[in-house]
Amino acid sequence: MTDTALDLTFDRPELDARLQWHCAPANWQIDAAARCLRIEPDASTDFWQRTHYGFQVDNGHFLYLQAHGDFVLTTKVTSKPVHQYDQAGLMVRLSDGCWLKTSVEFEPDGDNRLGAVVTNSHYSDWSTQPLPKHIDTVWFRIRAEAEDCIVESSFDGEAWTQIRIAHLGERGGAASVACGLYACSPKAAGYQAEFASLSFVPGRL
Numbered sequence: 001m002t003d004t005a006l007d008l009t010f011d012r013p014e015l016d017a018r019l020q021w022h023c024a025p026a027n028w029q030i031d032a033a034a035r036c037l038r039i040e041p042d043a044s045t046d047f048w049q050r051t052h053y054g055f056q057v058d059n060g061h062f063l064y065l066q067a068h069g070d071f072v073l074t075t076k077v078t079s080k081p082v083h084q085y086d087q088a089g090l091m092v093r094l095s096d097g098c099w100l101k102t103s104v105e106f107e108p109d110g111d112n113r114l115g116a117v118v119t120n121s122h123y124s125d126w127s128t129q130p131l132p133k134h135i136d137t138v139w140f141r142i143r144a145e146a147e148d149c150i151v152e153s154s155f156d157g158e159a160w161t162q163i164r165i166a167h168l169g170e171r172g173g174a175a176s177v178a179c180g181l182y183a184c185s186p187k188a189a190g191y192q193a194e195f196a197s198l199s200f201v202p203g204r205l
Contacts, residue, residue: 041184
């Protein structure tokens with residue numbers, strides 16, 4: 001658990017000792033020369049609970065730290081998608097039945113989907129907005145305040161637009177929460193996500 005700030009630019013070959021994996025991918029590396037964490041998600045990986053599609057999947061790749069209290073979590077991710085629903089971004093997680101993720105999900109035809117999935121009581125919902133194909137790099141920010149999360153995105157790391165305000169029902173009774181980076185390939189392998197940074201700042205903006 002941490003109450004101290006974390007500001008990673010992946011310019012060193014090892015992960016910070018405060019970070020740990022939920023379902024580590026078979027292929028990942030820190031490219032210190034390029035200053036990025038590169039993840040190639042395993043096939044058939046996802047985070048989703050029941051709603052509309054009926055299935056329950058909790059085997060996505062999640063690199064996280066444990067925190068409590070309010071915090072601001074930020075990353076910059078560049079995607080090189082191949083298959084439908086390839087995705088990478090930020091996640092805040094209490095359990096397999098209570099979590100939030102935000103990312104761009106790839107659509108082979110038409111615009112991609114910028115949005116967030118919020119899961120409470122083992123039911124997920126998904127809010128999206130179209131994102132043109134030529135935008136392959138997005139900054140994501142989650143501001144965790146009490147039991148709620150303010151989810152934002154940016155295309156330059158400076159001007160932020162709100163995606164979602166969501167409530168996580170299990171947060172009120174939890175001593176800590178997991179938060180960090182995630183990536184999934186629900187259809188098949190081949191996707192590559194490059195994270196240029198991970199910032200964790202305790203408190204509110």
